[in-house]
Amino acid sequence: MRRPRDPDCPTVTKTFPTGRGFHPNYLAFSGTYQCNLTCRHCCVPIEWTDRLSIPVATRFLKDAAAWGIEVIGFTGGEPFLYPEFLLALTAEAAQQRLRFDKIMTNGVWFENEESLTSLLTKLREAGFTGKLGLSVDKFHGRHTHRLAVFCRTARSIFHRDNIISISYASPSPRDGLARVQELADALGAVIDWSPLLQRFLMVSPEFTITLNWNHLAPVERAEKLGGSWGGIWFEEDYCEGPGQALIVTPRGEVKPCCGFASDLDQLTIGNIYSDSLQQIIDRARRHPYVGRLFRDGLTAFRDEILARAPQALPGATSNHCFFCWYILTRGLVPGLPGGGGQVGNWTGTRTNIADELISLGLPAPRRPS
Ligand code: SF4
Numbered sequence: 463m464r465r466p467r468d469p470d471c472p473t474v475t476k477t478f479p480t481g482r483g484f485h486p487n488y489l490a491f492s493g494t495y496q497c498n499l500t501c502r503h504c505c506v507p508i509e510w511t512d513r514l515s516i517p518v519a520t521r522f523l524k525d526a527a528a529w530g531i532e533v534i535g536f537t538g539g540e541p542f543l544y545p546e547f548l549l550a551l552t553a554e555a556a557q558q559r560l561r562f563d564k565i566m567t568n569g570v571w572f573e574n575e576e577s578l579t580s581l582l583t584k585l586r587e588a589g590f591t592g593k594l595g596l597s598v599d600k601f602h603g604r605h606t607h608r609l610a611v612f613c614r615t616a617r618s619i620f621h622r623d624n625i626i627s628i629s630y631a632s633p634s635p636r637d638g639l640a641r642v643q644e645l646a647d648a649l650g651a652v653i654d655w656s657p658l659l660q661r662f663l664m665v666s667p668e669f670t671i672t673l674n675w676n677h678l679a680p681v682e683r684a685e686k687l688g689g690s691w692g693g694i695w696f697e698e699d700y701c702e703g704p705g706q707a708l709i710v711t712p713r714g715e716v717k718p719c720c721g722f723a724s725d726l727d728q729l730t731i732g733n734i735y736s737d738s739l740q741q742i743i744d745r746a747r748r749h750p751y752v753g754r755l756f757r758d759g760l761t762a763f764r765d766e767i768l769a770r771a772p773q774a775l776p777g778a779t780s781n782h783c784f785f786c787w788y789i790l791t792r793g794l795v796p797g798l799p800g801g802g803g804q805v806g807n808w809t810g811t812r813t814n815i816a817d818e819l820i821s822l823g824l825p826a827p828r829r830p831s
């Protein structure tokens with residue numbers, strides 16, 4: 463699951479009390495990479511079997527709360543495939559009085575309604591007060607009946623009309639709503655644009671569901687989809703929304719965002735098995751890409767590349783995370799290795815823009831016994 467550039471994201475901060483830079487306020491755990499689906503646009507290495515240790519993640523959560531992190535979310539893979547992790551970390555987050563964001567889910571992982579009811583009831587009892595962020599679009603397949611069962615069950619267990627939010631990936635906000643419309647029909651709901659919220663809402667007597675658009679980024683498995691060099695440059699946003707975050711992968715690696723490029727090794731800022739939270743934040747601020755990105759913005763890298771090697775870019779793109787992924791995988795960022803995606807073909811040994819031959823990938827962290 464990815465939650466790139468979600469306008470509902472609680473990490474969005476318009477003021478920077480200590481100046482621009484990396485000031486995370488959001489923690490998200492990906493307990494498992496694994497998933498019950500195999501979406502063709504997925505940029506998560508769902509083949510990998512790693513699972514995040516519950517005691518190690520719990521310790522990091524406590525440190526994060528003490529440090530001042532206020533919001534927590536869960537992503538994956540499919541988070542509900544590792545329910546003991548989800549329930550344990552939810553209970554600890556409630557204990558620490560963190561504010562809950564979403565659990566990103568495809569909503570079709572359950573065997574039957576009984577097991578779905580059982581797990582969602584345990585989640586409520588663990589103290590979860592956030593939203594269940596469903597991914598519904600053509601890439602996730604047609605699962606309308608099961609999604610409707612998921613929505614109705616969640617509504618009845620949590621007793622909230624806004625328990626569900628929906629994310630959909632497409633080239634523009636008004637495209638890619640066909641599957642969402644099918645779900646609305648199944649739930650007896652209507653979809654309408656909210657000028658106030660600047661997004662679509664799905665509304666019925668039972669539900670008030672916000673629809674969050676993800677700018678589809680053709681990266682990793684989806685690179686062959688193409689179409690991202692549309693001739694218009696992105697506007698600087700200093701990665702607000704998907705960034706200013708600590709996203710912990712099932713291997714314990716920490717990323718500064720949940721954007722489409724965040725699985726790249728180059729965006730790793732530490733590991734919770736071996737680093738303290740303060741070490742991770744200090745490293746992010748010193749990082750040749752992450753530190754500069756949050757201080758000076760993605761446009762700083764774009765302008766530098768255009769000045770130095772304009773032929774290295776096929777055109778202009780309005781998609782921030784696609785551009786980020788492109789310049790990192792092609793070795794266009796000074797001081798960082800090129801190549802280096804974790805799935806697809808972007809692994810192995812490649813040259814960066816300075817023709818330096820660099821072996822990619824980081825050694826697996828040592829795990830506590
Ligand atoms: S549901 Fe999410 S994690 Fe699973 S395959 Fe699809 S995009 Fe990947």
Ligand code: SF4
Pocket residue numbers: 701704705718719720721722723724755760782783786787
């Ligand atoms: S542009 Fe890069 S660093 Fe920023 S949110 Fe997207 S993937 Fe993350």
